[in-house]
Amino acid sequence: MNAEAFYQDLLKYLKDGLFQKASHQPTPVYLVGLAIGGAWLAERLAHDLSLTQYGVINVSFHRDDYAEKGIRAIETANTMPTKLPFDVTHAHIVLLDDVLLTGRTVRAALNELFDFGRPAKVSLMVLADRGERELPISADFAGCIVTLPESQILVLERNQTNQFNFVIEERN
Amino acid sequence: MVIDQKIISTTNQFNREGKLTHLLTLEGMPKEQILYILNTAKQFVSVTAPNREVKKVPLLRGKSVFNLFFENSTRTRTTFEIAANRLSADIINLDIPTSSTSKGESLMDTIDNLVAMQADIFVVRHNISRAPIEIANHVPDYVHVINAGDGSHQHPTQGLLDVYTMRHFKKDFSKLKVAIIGDILHSRVAKSNIHALTTLGCNDIRAIGPESLLPSDLAKDLSSLGVKIFHKVEDGIKDVDVVMTLRIQKERMDQGQVPEGAEFFKQFGLNRERLAIAKSDAIVMHPGPMNRDVEIDSAVADGNQSVILNQVTFGIAIRMAVMSILASN
Numbered sequence: 001m002n003a004e005a006f007y008q009d010l011l012k013y014l015k016d017g018l019f020q021k022a023s024h025q026p027t028p029v030y031l032v033g034l035a036i037g038g039a040w041l042a043e044r045l046a047h048d049l050s051l052t053q054y055g056v057i058n059v060s061f062h063r064d065d066y067a068e069k070g071i072r073a074i075e076t077a078n079t080m081p082t083k084l085p086f087d088v089t090h091a092h093i094v095l096l097d098d099v100l101l102t103g104r105t106v107r108a109a110l111n112e113l114f115d116f117g118r119p120a121k122v123s124l125m126v127l128a129d130r131g132e133r134e135l136p137i138s139a140d141f142a143g144c145i146v147t148l149p150e151s152q153i154l155v156l157e158r159n160q161t162n163q164f165n166f167v168i169e170e171r172n
Numbered sequence: 173m174v175i176d177q178k179i180i181s182t183t184n185q186f187n188r189e190g191k192l193t194h195l196l197t198l199e200g201m202p203k204e205q206i207l208y209i210l211n212t213a214k215q216f217v218s219v220t221a222p223n224r225e226v227k228k229v230p231l232l233r234g235k236s237v238f239n240l241f242f243e244n245s246t247r248t249r250t251t252f253e254i255a256a257n258r259l260s261a262d263i264i265n266l267d268i269p270t271s272s273t274s275k276g277e278s279l280m281d282t283i284d285n286l287v288a289m290q291a292d293i294f295v296v297r298h299n300i301s302r303a304p305i306e307i308a309n310h311v312p313d314y315v316h317v318i319n320a321g322d323g324s325h326q327h328p329t330q331g332l333l334d335v336y337t338m339r340h341f342k343k344d345f346s347k348l349k350v351a352i353i354g355d356i357l358h359s360r361v362a363k364s365n366i367h368a369l370t371t372l373g374c375n376d377i378r379a380i381g382p383e384s385l386l387p388s389d390l391a392k393d394l395s396s397l398g399v400k401i402f403h404k405v406e407d408g409i410k411d412v413d414v415v416m417t418l419r420i421q422k423e424r425m426d427q428g429q430v431p432e433g434a435e436f437f438k439q440f441g442l443n444r445e446r447l448a449i450a451k452s453d454a455i456v457m458h459p460g461p462m463n464r465d466v467e468i469d470s471a472v473a474d475g476n477q478s479v480i481l482n483q484v485t486f487g488i489a490i491r492m493a494v495m496s497i498l499a500s501n
Binding site for chain 2: 017060061062064081082084085111114116117
């Protein structure tokens with residue numbers, strides 16, 4: 001499933017909406033992507049919006065399945081650790097992720113973010129919302145709504161020219 | 173990380189599923205397991221990044237870590253304490269000399285009582301070699317034991333933090349030349365380092381010290397591991413990338429076994445002139461506590477090639493990694 005249209009919608013929403021409004025406000029706005037798919041989004045959006053920086057959040061240290069999955073739960077931290085090259089305190093943080101499902105990753109991301117300071121505001125924007133929430137969390141922007149059986153996962157891929165595509169895989 | 177059955181049968185640090193459940197020795201520990209611990213530790217270094225206001229993660233929340241130090245140690249005990257705190261575990265320090273063992277309670281009775289108090293991890297330092305192995309054999313499956321130094325046997329977390337430090341500064345173990353100077357005989361640190369370095373592919377390790385600290389049977393054992401023996405610092409230190417100096421462990425020696433203070437410094441102390449024979453970018457390491465002007469000159473210990481304080485910092489990340497890996501297995 002091609003995800004380019006969803007990306008373009010998100011870009012337009014940020015450019016004409018949020019950043020337009022923010023230009024009249026004193027609060028700085030920073031894009032922060034959740035590793036790994038959301039970080040790809042943040043990287044491309046920062047480029048397309050001519051932003052000088054963006055952040056990455058790795059939720060590994062705050063995952064709630066450590067007892068179940070053990071140390072494997074934190075393995076992704078090795079490839080893409082949290083990097084917030086700005087002061088998050090008093091800033092408007094736009095969290096970006098590829099897919100929103102249970103909301104548990106976003107909960108962990110909020111914990112990780114607040115370990116670095118106290119933002120003025122946090123928004124959440126995703127390319128795809130699968131519903132099926134297990135926590136009271138919702139997105140401020142979703143590129144599309146997708147209904148899939150629980151046994152399947154929606155995986156974001158990016159090609160060499162940074163174009164996005166969704167593929168459906170069976171959960172192991 | 174699962175280790176095959178052959179290795180499990182030779183040590184009790186892996187459980188039946190091949191997962192690391194205790195950390196007792198680096199001898200025979202497979203390369204992939206060592207690398208797994210080092211890579212996990214790398215993630216934990218970021219927990220103390222300057223812009224992270226909360227330098228703590230919740231991974232071991234609700235777990236209890238008991239520090240059982242039957243032998244004095246400030247540094248190692250403190251770094252385990254800090255590591256447990258940064259993982260949000262509860263840490264309990266037991267002051268052994270004043271506790272029940274001095275009232276006649278046996279070691280295993282003490283352990284049983286602590287298990288009944290819901291201990292999850294024991295960090296054990298003992299002056300008797302292999303005591304932590306005995307404790308690991310005694311405790312139930314869900315309790316984990318970390319050897320924090322046993323007699324002159326092993327000090328695995330120190331060995332791991334040392335190879336972590338070497339990898340941080342020097343990257344490739346296969347090209348590394350490492351010199352270890354001083355009290356090899358009594359050093360569990362040297363033994364853990366030699367095992368880890370050999371496993372990681374380092375094939376130029378040199379042990380330098382007086383004959384009294386490198387007696388023939390030890391020299392034979394070391395030679396069988398590929399370690400070269402030297403009795404003059406100037407001979408052994410040539411072209412090395414890493415110089416590790418060790419503390420002279422007077423408490424484990426007979427009088428007159430080694431030249432005292434100033435005399436040892438003259439013969440084996442690491443000074444600027446000797447360090448100049450090593451590679452110009454060689455790093456200087458010491459596991460601490462240091463005896464300045466005995467095994468190392470202050471100018472070298474505080475010089476720009478010294479990574480002694482980096483070792484301390486990395487030691488916390490290594491201990492966080494070990495505790496979180498064991499607790500999850």
